[in-house]
Amino acid sequence: MTTEVSAHSYWIGYKTILIKEVTRILRIWPQTLIPPVITMSLYFVIFGSIIGRRVGEMGGIDYMEFIVPGLIMLSVITNSYGNITSSFFGAKFGKHIEELLISPLPPWIILAGYVSGALFRALGVGVLVWLVAGFFSGFFMHNALVTVSILILTAVVFAFGGFINAVYAQKFDDIAIIPTFVLQPMTYLGGVFFSVGLLPGLWEQVAMGNPILYMVNALRYGMLGISDVPLGLAYVMVVGFAFLLGTLSLWLLKRGVGLRA
Amino acid sequence: MDALEVRDLKKVYRNDVVALRGVNLRVEEGDFFALLGPNGAGKSTLIGIVSSLVNATSGEAKVFGISVQKDRSRAMAEIGLVPQEVNFNQFEKPFDIVVNQAGYYGVPRRVARERAERYLKKLSLWDKAFGPSRQLSGGMKRRLMIARAMVHQPNLLILDEPTAGVDIEIRRSMWRFISEINEAGTTVILTTHYLEEAENLCRNVAIIDHGDIIENTSVKTLLGKLQVETFVLDLREPIDTLPEVDGIEIVRRDASTLEASIPKSRSLNRLFRVLEEQGVEVISMRNKANRLEELFMRLVGIDEEAA
Ligand SMILES: Nc1ncnc2c1ncn2[C@@H]1O[C@H](COP(=O)(O)OP(=O)(O)OP(=O)(O)O)[C@@H](O)[C@H]1O
Numbered sequence: 001m002t003t004e005v006s007a008h009s010y011w012i013g014y015k016t017i018l019i020k021e022v023t024r025i026l027r028i029w030p031q032t033l034i035p036p037v038i039t040m041s042l043y044f045v046i047f048g049s050i051i052g053r054r055v056g057e058m059g060g061i062d063y064m065e066f067i068v069p070g071l072i073m074l075s076v077i078t079n080s081y082g083n084i085t086s087s088f089f090g091a092k093f094g095k096h097i098e099e100l101l102i103s104p105l106p107p108w109i110i111l112a113g114y115v116s117g118a119l120f121r122a123l124g125v126g127v128l129v130w131l132v133a134g135f136f137s138g139f140f141m142h143n144a145l146v147t148v149s150i151l152i153l154t155a156v157v158f159a160f161g162g163f164i165n166a167v168y169a170q171k172f173d174d175i176a177i178i179p180t181f182v183l184q185p186m187t188y189l190g191g192v193f194f195s196v197g198l199l200p201g202l203w204e205q206v207a208m209g210n211p212i213l214y215m216v217n218a219l220r221y222g223m224l225g226i227s228d229v230p231l232g233l234a235y236v237m238v239v240g241f242a243f244l245l246g247t248l249s250l251w252l253l254k255r256g257v258g259l260r261a
Numbered sequence: 262m263d264a265l266e267v268r269d270l271k272k273v274y275r276n277d278v279v280a281l282r283g284v285n286l287r288v289e290e291g292d293f294f295a296l297l298g299p300n301g302a303g304k305s306t307l308i309g310i311v312s313s314l315v316n317a318t319s320g321e322a323k324v325f326g327i328s329v330q331k332d333r334s335r336a337m338a339e340i341g342l343v344p345q346e347v348n349f350n351q352f353e354k355p356f357d358i359v360v361n362q363a364g365y366y367g368v369p370r371r372v373a374r375e376r377a378e379r380y381l382k383k384l385s386l387w388d389k390a391f392g393p394s395r396q397l398s399g400g401m402k403r404r405l406m407i408a409r410a411m412v413h414q415p416n417l418l419i420l421d422e423p424t425a426g427v428d429i430e431i432r433r434s435m436w437r438f439i440s441e442i443n444e445a446g447t448t449v450i451l452t453t454h455y456l457e458e459a460e461n462l463c464r465n466v467a468i469i470d471h472g473d474i475i476e477n478t479s480v481k482t483l484l485g486k487l488q489v490e491t492f493v494l495d496l497r498e499p500i501d502t503l504p505e506v507d508g509i510e511i512v513r514r515d516a517s518t519l520e521a522s523i524p525k526s527r528s529l530n531r532l533f534r535v536l537e538e539q540g541v542e543v544i545s546m547r548n549k550a551n552r553l554e555e556l557f558m559r560l561v562g563i564d565e566e567a568a
């Protein structure tokens with residue numbers, strides 16, 4: 001009996017990858033879901049409660065509340081990126097990526113499956129951190145549509161970024177370098193803990209070149225109604241990056257770079 | 262229609278290793294086909310190209326008339342692959358591994374579960390289906406990969422050294438299982454180092470060496486080409502001096518075991534007459550199983566002469 005290659009079978013294939021990814025995330029929950037909650041709780045205790053009490057307000061808002069969107073964004077970014085790098089590189093390293101490479105599934109379905117898995121973890125962690133934040137500073141929401149859409153778009157951008165990293169990675173070290181030396185500094189400098197207006201002239205210009213600043217501020221607008229940057233520009237930026245990195249990811253997967261000999 | 266048609270396939274790896282030098286091959290639908298060759302001959306490379314894991318440098322492979330290079334998805338739907346090396350996620354359960362693979366081929370989950378159960382039972386893995394797959398023995402891992410390859414019911418099953426490192430009992434049961442699959446209409450291609458395996462299972466055979474097909478014929482014809490046969494003789498009593506028989510090469514394996522290599526043109530009677538005269542009593546005799554080396558020597562030798 002010939003297996004039919006149809007839209008329906010692609011849909012089943014996509015669901016299968018997603019189920020596998022979600023199963024993996026839940027199976028290793030002490031590594032995937034718990035650490036961000038602990039780290040973020042520490043941030044809230046130290047920066048929010050202890051230091052925040054001295055800082056008072058930032059951008060006209062209680063400091064504890066001010067840092068919530070940034071910390072949620074930080075966990076969404078690292079978890080989206082981290083999930084796809086470890087899962088996809090792990091599949092490459094353990095060779096079980098071959099199960100997908102020999103299947104009839106086209107590259108875009110494989111990519112969609114892995115990106116959806118990353119989204120599941122990023123948004124799951126995002127919700128957990130939001131709950132933790134609510135415990136410290138209460139729940140607030142200015143515009144739910146902006147909040148949710150900017151979180152999803154950002155998670156997608158970093159899932160693609162992580163995917164590209166995993167494609168080129170040869171060893172486990174290669175998937176640790178970018179999060180440590182690029183993503184984390186960029187996020188910290190992306191206005192998680194401060195309003196960019198506080199920076200002296202030149203540094204403000206430099207900070208404005210950091211795409212993560214736009215994502216953090218867009219989320220801050222969604223949750224608190226304040227932002228250092230125009231909202232429209234933030235959307236142009238995330239959609240642009242998603243498109244760029246997505247196209248590159250798809251091209252790499254089609255060419256089989258690092259995957260097919 | 263041919264289940265597999267390979268035309269002028271060349272592969273040069275990035276490190277400049279030439280793995281295939283223009284391979285042509287056809288495997289008919291329903292065939293049981295052996296791809297024989299020594300280490301590094303290019304067997305896995307050929308299979309890699311057919312299953313789209315390796316990009317061909319030039320040439321084309323078609324599966325049931327569908328080009329792997331031009332219409333990958335449709336071609337892949339026809340193939341089930343058992344790779345040479347373990348390549349499932351060892352942290353997943355065997356049942357999930359098989360069910361998920363079915364999903365990649367568009368088999369609905371409910372059907373996939375039924376089939377996973379059926380194939381895991383058939384391959385005597387059902388009692389291990391829900392434990393960690395990394396705890397399976399080597400032979401069990403191979404059988405799991407066969408179940409995984411069959412779960413979408415491919416028309417062409419390709420097995421890259423399925424019985425390497427598997428004990429004889431399991432090997433026999435795997436042979437039986439693969440034969441059943443073939444009898445049910447699935448075309449089977451397997452690579453092996455064991456001529457015995459090809460002899461027991463396959464109808465047609467190709468021999469590949471240094472990236473070239475040096476022989477492509479029926480197993481019967483191939484075995485007929487073996488001009489020298491080697492027999493192992495077990496003796497009742499140890500002997501000190503080797504018997505000498507004209508035109509037959511006799512070597513001693515140990516004090517009471519001889520190996521006699523006899524050209525097909527010679528009669529065995531002469532050997533026994535001489536042994537009889539010398540008072541050597543043979544209690545049993547068998548064909549030496551692995552004659553592949555000899556075959557290679559011959560074929561590769563001829564090839565070099567021709568070149
Ligand atoms: N990914 C690769 N990169 C570079 N060279 C490779 C690669 N894979 C195989 N080769 C080389 O290509 C040649 C053919 O290898 P291949 O694995 O196809 O042989 P084989 O017939 O399957 O051997 P074996 O019986 O040992 O499995 C060898 O010289 C091998 O070293």
Ligand SMILES: [Mg+2]
Binds near residue numbers: 306
């Ligand atoms: Mg091989």
